[in-house]
Amino acid sequence: MSPAAQKNAPAKNSTTQNAPARSARAPRSAPKSTQRTARAPRNAPRSVPAPGAPAPLAPGGLRVMPLGGLGEIGRNMTVFEHADKLLVVDCGVLFPEDHQPGVDVILPDFTPIRDRLDDIVAIVLTHGHEDHIGGVPYLLKERADIPLIGSELTLAFITAKLKEHRITPSTVHVEAGDRRTAGPFDLEFVAVNHSIPDGLAVAIRTSAGMVLHTGDFKMDQFPLDGRITDLRAFARLGEEGVDLFLTDSTNAEVPGFTVSERDLTPAIDQVFATAPRRVIVSSFASHVHRIQQVLDAAHAHGRKVAFVGRSMVRNMGIARDLGYLTIPRGLVVDAKKLEQMPDEKVTLVCTGSQGEPLAALSRMANGEHQIEVGDGDTVLLASSLIPGNENAIYGVINKLTDRGVRVVHKGNAKVHVSGHASAGELVYCYNIVRPRNVMPVHGEAKHLRANADLAIRTGVPAEGTVVARDGDVIDLVDGRARLAGHVPAELVYVDGETIGRATEGVLAERRQLKDGGVVTVLAILDPETNALAEPPEYLTRGFVSDGRLLKGATAEITTALARTAPGTDDIGKLESVIAGAVARHLGRALRREPVVIAVVVDA
């Protein structure tokens, strides 16, 4: 949503009538609604260009604008500008934290490119994870025919997602080793290994120099599909000269090397070897190789497998159809068919490994799923534990344990390995590529800083190591990467049916509601004196006190009205006075304020 559109939101949100002057029967007067809007500017324009807006790009230069992923793990999006054209690499979503209640997902801020959508020559998608493709539907809603460039599986995943949004994209299928031009950008794609198949790094050649963007990657030397991160290509590009190297920072703080996916095989096999009854596996619906391992183990132990949950069924169907998942004949059956089989022959593969309340696993743990789990069943959480999800996941584990289920997870068995390069791998990359400039991407502040420190330790000059944040504008001119200014890069919240309308102010209100609840005060006032005509009524939700507190508030209202209200005709002001008096009174007693909404009606 543009700032202009947002400006209109408050008026739309409030359907207050414009009543005539104040009377006994028309309890609202015009000034009040003005007051109220002034009091709660919930949908004020979110972002104006920072004072540090960049100067025009030097002729022949390359501009890099990270709009997401630099300062958080998610909503990855980088915009490259050259010769008046724009190239987008990735467009993902970020999942909200607890202090962002009610938010569904968070998008990159499209503001800096919204007036230049026609200049975009393509969106390159490095791989099919939500934090790299989840924002594409929202960008395509603004211009539907932007070509999407990606590998086969990546395009299949984004196409399936876009179908739900009723968008048919224009796609360009590329493979590792391919070279393509998109406007003034000369693109070369390089295989990288990650926790989803078919990942690509992209080298972007322009007359300003060469950029190499790793996407998300690690350097598993024995991946299940044999498709390793192509360090020979990295070396060749390094020989040619990489002017700016954008590298995945997620695990830059983790010392050493990420172990191989194959190292999980014994622990996964052990689960199947020892499970007396059903095995229920939960993992990400995109983790094709992890699921492959589960399928192989189930097959080896004579079990059948059913996929449970919409996204798991859909993605595994795509992966199988395209040949990324190898399913022995007869191994996978319909969940319904599995019900008739003996428990020791059953494997279920479902979503919910992050404790998502609506996913199959949580519903099984709560006894709300048609699949009833119990004594002797084994649940395998073959997945990571994303920070912030711990309590939800532990809650699911505890509930399953209470049902007699044995739960195997990364805390008690070697059943997960990260998809990102650890510090040791990153150092190899820096030494192989020997870039002139480095810009860490994909990480919070601490990850970006740690990654930059690794680059510097390998000999990248500190002045060429740019620790940027979303919205920073970096220009590559004469072989040097320099901060050129800033553009807006706010967090754009998708909230219910709205995009960008849930502002920080709205979230602050929700946090206040969460901690203290809401108190609605109905105050009947004498229109002559503006004094309480009768005791106010308090309607509360999510609020507790010992009762005397609210009675005490009435005295505060009386005092506040006597001090400030006589003579005014402004109901908005009266409501503000009442709400303020109640809020202060409660805040003093409770050490936190509930949200107080006052409604004034004339007696």
Place this chain on the structure above:
Amino acid sequence: MSPAAQKNAPAKNSTTQNAPARSARAPRSAPKSTQRTARAPRNAPRSVPAPGAPAPLAPGGLRVMPLGGLGEIGRNMTVFEHADKLLVVDCGVLFPEDHQPGVDVILPDFTPIRDRLDDIVAIVLTHGHEDHIGGVPYLLKERADIPLIGSELTLAFITAKLKEHRITPSTVHVEAGDRRTAGPFDLEFVAVNHSIPDGLAVAIRTSAGMVLHTGDFKMDQFPLDGRITDLRAFARLGEEGVDLFLTDSTNAEVPGFTVSERDLTPAIDQVFATAPRRVIVSSFASHVHRIQQVLDAAHAHGRKVAFVGRSMVRNMGIARDLGYLTIPRGLVVDAKKLEQMPDEKVTLVCTGSQGEPLAALSRMANGEHQIEVGDGDTVLLASSLIPGNENAIYGVINKLTDRGVRVVHKGNAKVHVSGHASAGELVYCYNIVRPRNVMPVHGEAKHLRANADLAIRTGVPAEGTVVARDGDVIDLVDGRARLAGHVPAELVYVDGETIGRATEGVLAERRQLKDGGVVTVLAILDPETNALAEPPEYLTRGFVSDGRLLKGATAEITTALARTAPGTDDIGKLESVIAGAVARHLGRALRREPVVIAVVVDA
């Protein structure tokens, strides 16, 4: 609060007047307030005795009632009953999770002992952590003169805490090796090592047999104070015959052995050796040995130290005065004095290692503390990362990183070790004590289950391994521990000024408010027809939509009133009809419902 007292709460909470019959000037009629209470039974009695209330204890038997800590990590409290007397071991608090918004702390449920407070012969406190002593003030508010039995440091910490509650306790100081009687209970105290000094296990002898309760412990073989967990005493008690062994489950899922506190020395020293400017250390205010390590390192590197934050200053004062903390002369100075010293001589020791927003460290990270941190400063988080706090802690680390601070934490250096025995240590204990019956304590379901499995692997009979939960009643009769029934053991929420009044219903309202905000509808109705006399007004907080949504709600209100409202005089019903229509309308469009509060006023 007793159930009876709770029952009164709704009436107190609502100060609705009892107006006469409905009239234009008195917009509330009596039936309505009844209606409203029926609609939102927010403070209904929380707990009635379960159908499984236990039969009377067999003569000469010992009854064990865990009222907290079995099913969660926190609010540890176990009640022992013998010969009509009660002994309480620990009385702690539990800290709330995200799904318990607004709650300050959670207490054990005192309901099962509330009618028998005079039967309590003593409260044994195993150590001075909040999850073992934090509930004592609330229990002493119900009966102030219950003797507290504990070690010197434990009693000093609880006494300081009780002073804040204006309670002077009756205390009995014991040391490891001491034997005391408390009513019919013969108590023997055994030294255990933990992440706070002066921890005690307690052996409880009665004619029904001997119970050994470890409290929280680990088996560091080289603790800083040389006070190891006394396995010789465990062995001697085992020889005598332990009939019921209660053991700390916190780390039962962690394989191997918890390493020694001393193993952190090199990493902590390294921080001081390499820090170019100030060193700011954050840890728990009770972790005396960790702070001792920091003091020693600071001293070795010629720095001065100041304690920052009320609880840190208080606890370290107590620990020093009692000889648990050894401070070289002149090392610790006032924070103000430190301001005049060169940065490379400065060490600050503060709270906030869990990302608590009001603690010193968070305020430094936010630039809201008088101590301004920046480039060259080093922050050492010498502490655990309690599940659920990850995002808060990472937020603090990222903000500090953004200020140029180097942050050393357990994720990138060996600066923390757990205070609890890992699986290997627990197995040693079982083999040394060889108990007849085992009851895992201190843990969530998964920890209790893992601990029970360890006991069984060492040869404790499965039928003697009782995986109980809060509120289960276990009777030890004829040397066998058996589940005898259940007593209430609800989560009791301390919320602002109230205890036990914030019910699950209130928390559910807060969660709904958090996700969807609140919509207050002011509806002016024609008193003859009960139709809308004018368009309703919507006042929202924390709610977003595109505006059309609320306009659409007006049509729904009109329809709902026309269908159900004509002829009724019950304003509560009218409000319910209106709120329901709006909630359903918004819920359909948004996939979640905000809280809707309708206020009806006659035109």
